[in-house]
Amino acid sequence: MARVLSGHADANIRFNELCHLLDRLGFIMHVRGSHHIFTKAGLVRPINLQRTSGAAKEYQVQQVRDILIEYGLTSIDRGRDDD
Numbered sequence: 304m305a306r307v308l309s310g311h312a313d314a315n316i317r318f319n320e321l322c323h324l325l326d327r328l329g330f331i332m333h334v335r336g337s338h339h340i341f342t343k344a345g346l347v348r349p350i351n352l353q354r355t356s357g358a359a360k361e362y363q364v365q366q367v368r369d370i371l372i373e374y375g376l377t378s379i380d381r382g383r384d385d386d
Contacts, residue, residue: 304324307321313368314358314361318352319357321352321359321367325350328379330342330343337353337354338353346370346374350366350370352367
């Protein structure tokens with residue numbers, strides 16, 4: 304979470320780590336081909352991720368950060384609907 308929110312390591316975030324973070328925040332993943340689409344109740348737009356050699360694409364990490372900040376999902380405890 305801290306690495307994503309810091310904005311200093313966007314090119315070095317592993318795809319699986321980003322997917323795991325979104326899962327921990329209560330997002331639901333749907334896979335369509337190479338697209339991993341994450342949705343969450345209350346969010347207007349889905350998050351669409353694609354893997355690039357094991358790493359998340361830098362612009363997609365930026366988009367995830369923007370959404371987490373916009374919706375106040377900056378800690379694991381706040382992200383879960385069922386806690």
